[in-house]
Amino acid sequence: MRIGILGYGNLGRGVEYAVNENPDTQLVAVFTRRDPSTVKIKTAGVPIVNINDAAAWKDKIDVLILCGGSATDLPVQTPEFASMFNVVDSFDTHAKIPQHFSKVDKAAKDSGHVAIISVGWDPGLFSLARVYSNAIMPDGKDYTFWGKGVSQGHSDAIRRIAGVKNAKQYTIPVEAALDTVRSGKNPELTTRQKHIRECFVVLEDGADAIEIEHQIKTMPNYFDEYDTTVHFISEEELNKNHSGLAHGGFVIRSGKTGQDKQHNHIIEFNLKLDSNPEFTSSVLIAYARAAYRLKLECQSGCKTVFDIAPAYLSALSDEELRARYL
Amino acid sequence: MRIGILGYGNLGRGVEYAVNENPDTQLVAVFTRRDPSTVKIKTAGVPIVNINDAAAWKDKIDVLILCGGSATDLPVQTPEFASMFNVVDSFDTHAKIPQHFSKVDKAAKDSGHVAIISVGWDPGLFSLARVYSNAIMPDGKDYTFWGKGVSQGHSDAIRRIAGVKNAKQYTIPVEAALDTVRSGKNPELTTRQKHIRECFVVLEDGADAIEIEHQIKTMPNYFDEYDTTVHFISEEELNKNHSGLAHGGFVIRSGKTGQDKQHNHIIEFNLKLDSNPEFTSSVLIAYARAAYRLKLECQSGCKTVFDIAPAYLSALSDEELRARYL
Numbered sequence: 001m002r003i004g005i006l007g008y009g010n011l012g013r014g015v016e017y018a019v020n021e022n023p024d025t026q027l028v029a030v031f032t033r034r035d036p037s038t039v040k041i042k043t044a045g046v047p048i049v050n051i052n053d054a055a056a057w058k059d060k061i062d063v064l065i066l067c068g069g070s071a072t073d074l075p076v077q078t079p080e081f082a083s084m085f086n087v088v089d090s091f092d093t094h095a096k097i098p099q100h101f102s103k104v105d106k107a108a109k110d111s112g113h114v115a116i117i118s119v120g121w122d123p124g125l126f127s128l129a130r131v132y133s134n135a136i137m138p139d140g141k142d143y144t145f146w147g148k149g150v151s152q153g154h155s156d157a158i159r160r161i162a163g164v165k166n167a168k169q170y171t172i173p174v175e176a177a178l179d180t181v182r183s184g185k186n187p188e189l190t191t192r193q194k195h196i197r198e199c200f201v202v203l204e205d206g207a208d209a210i211e212i213e214h215q216i217k218t219m220p221n222y223f224d225e226y227d228t229t230v231h232f233i234s235e236e237e238l239n240k241n242h243s244g245l246a247h248g249g250f251v252i253r254s255g256k257t258g259q260d261k262q263h264n265h266i267i268e269f270n271l272k273l274d275s276n277p278e279f280t281s282s283v284l285i286a287y288a289r290a291a292y293r294l295k296l297e298c299q300s301g302c303k304t305v306f307d308i309a310p311a312y313l314s315a316l317s318d319e320e321l322r323a324r325y326l
Numbered sequence: 327m328r329i330g331i332l333g334y335g336n337l338g339r340g341v342e343y344a345v346n347e348n349p350d351t352q353l354v355a356v357f358t359r360r361d362p363s364t365v366k367i368k369t370a371g372v373p374i375v376n377i378n379d380a381a382a383w384k385d386k387i388d389v390l391i392l393c394g395g396s397a398t399d400l401p402v403q404t405p406e407f408a409s410m411f412n413v414v415d416s417f418d419t420h421a422k423i424p425q426h427f428s429k430v431d432k433a434a435k436d437s438g439h440v441a442i443i444s445v446g447w448d449p450g451l452f453s454l455a456r457v458y459s460n461a462i463m464p465d466g467k468d469y470t471f472w473g474k475g476v477s478q479g480h481s482d483a484i485r486r487i488a489g490v491k492n493a494k495q496y497t498i499p500v501e502a503a504l505d506t507v508r509s510g511k512n513p514e515l516t517t518r519q520k521h522i523r524e525c526f527v528v529l530e531d532g533a534d535a536i537e538i539e540h541q542i543k544t545m546p547n548y549f550d551e552y553d554t555t556v557h558f559i560s561e562e563e564l565n566k567n568h569s570g571l572a573h574g575g576f577v578i579r580s581g582k583t584g585q586d587k588q589h590n591h592i593i594e595f596n597l598k599l600d601s602n603p604e605f606t607s608s609v610l611i612a613y614a615r616a617a618y619r620l621k622l623e624c625q626s627g628c629k630t631v632f633d634i635a636p637a638y639l640s641a642l643s644d645e646e647l648r649a650r651y652l
Contacts, residue, residue: 123652130651135612135639263600274589286461311632313461325456
């Protein structure tokens with residue numbers, strides 16, 4: 001399976017590592033908006049190509065993995081490249097998924113390609129956990145907890161405050177809330193009860209720490225509904241201790257069965273990830289395998305993780321899967 | 327979707343409850359080997375039919391759910407009934423799945439029906455967790471822990487000892503082993519390190535407790551490789567405190583990514599079930615929905631959970647699934 005990468009940031013590098021883990025895949029080109037001569041990749045002998053020359057690679061790539069951002073890149077790139085390639089993206093703006101789906105579906109159907117969107121862990125594996133557990137237990141309650149991990153949006157919000165030089169914000173699930181959910185009590189949890197927010201902030205010289213802490217803690221939508229802790233640290237300490245990309249989370253469904261609903265069941269899926277982008281890339285490459293196989297079956301159009309049978313993700317044969325994992 | 331139940335034990339009763347939870351399903355008949363007049367079910371107006379008269383129901387049932395045991399019932403029943411109905415079973419003898427699959431596949435293909443085998447939580451949801459996580463992280467290690475729950479096979483083994491009147495055996499995962507796995511250390515765990523076995527035994531009058539405890543703890547294959555605790559209790563206490571059907575377990579894959587494999591990731595799926603048969607039944611009904619839809623698409627043959635896209639399990643439309651769960 002010949003893989004192309006579009007966009008060589010954290011996610012693109014992760015896909016490159018993931019290709020090395022999967023013997024049935026081969027990296028054949030990396031596409032970039034930058035001057036190709038300025039981009040260095042790890043794999044020897046793979047051409048770096050300007051994104052404008054991608055059309056020439058139409059018949060040389062089985063699946064193109066789109067590694068751009070959801071805000072501005074993917075809404076344009078996924079439909080555009082689905083008209084030339086089988087593609088997989090990690091579009092994660094939940095509210096805009098229906099709109100993204102319909103644009104990509106049209107492009108992919110018109111050109112006879114397969115596109116799989118919103119692949120990763122949330123959306124992605126967490127979405128799968130929700131669909132499986134809801135289908136199995138119609139009478140129940142869903143809970144999603146994120147973290148511990150860095151929230152890019154919340155870190156950015158802190159950095160926009162005057163006097164802040166740099167900042168990282170961790171979203172941390174509240175253990176007591178997780179325990180209550182796991183006990184089967186089906187609690188109604190407020191925003192404050194589910195997550196806490198911990199901020200590490202580097203101040204500009206002469207900035208007013210007390211005022212900035214107040215601004216953070218009272219910021220509407222971002223922090224005002226949470227218990228927030230603010231630590232002021234040096235730039236060196238931030239770079240040393242808070243440049244990691246760890247993340248994770250928990251999807252739990254708590255449901256009831258039985259004549260008198262007397263039996264409670266907990267279905268839990270959780271992830272603890274040292275590198276959010278590398279893990280997301282690993283999911284992308286598994287779904288690239290699925291896209292390729294669906295194309296070989298002459299399917300086309302836009303798909304999500306809900307439409308793909310698990311066997312399509314694995315390099316093993318159906319017989320091997322049944323013997324080894326069933 | 328018109329549902330038939332074959333075999334009205336714990337699992338059959340669970341399917342009956344699950345039908346009530348799913349508005350798109352309707353119970354139309356219960357088939358039994360017993361004299362139908364001796365079988366009482368909860369749902370009013372549903373006929374109880376002798377298994378030998380099942381053929382007359384061929385066109386009145388969309389999916390027949392087979393609720394027999396894996397030892398002797400399903401190896402015969404699933405191929406036999408797949409020649410007349412779309413069927414779902416919970417065949418769980420792991421080693422014999424390939425053989426079962428091939429017999430059922432032939433019967434279902436010859437008659438143009440869909441059969442889904444080995445549906446439940448293990449095999450079933452645990453198998454899914456293994457396939458997804460292995461496809462995503464090829465470089466890693468799998469761990470499955472069962473419990474806390476009653477092991478029927480181990481309870482039976484104790485009951486076969488002379489002087490034992492009744493017994494229940496709990497398989498309990500060792501918390502310390504779970505914690506080590508979750509830490510990403512990828513330990514090699516012995517049988518003894520993963521699970522402990524706790525036995526509650528009712529003695530016949532005059533039986534030798536010390537000798538029986540010794541026989542249990544040294545029993546080859548069943549107990550000799552485990553740390554086993556034996557409690558002698560009264561029949562009343564056994565019935566009062568140990569007649570539950572709770573079970574559960576954990577599937578964890580710990581894997582590595584990155585240029586120097588420096589990043590560790592933990593994918594965990596776990597279940598905590600108050601009623602093993604009712605939960606299994608809930609999974610069966612979701613896959614019955616899939617069987618019915620696949621049949622409407624003119625598919626036939628034997629399938630497993632690996633072959634079924636998650637969307638087929640849900641009563642919601644693709645649009646609703648994307649909007650609500652992605």
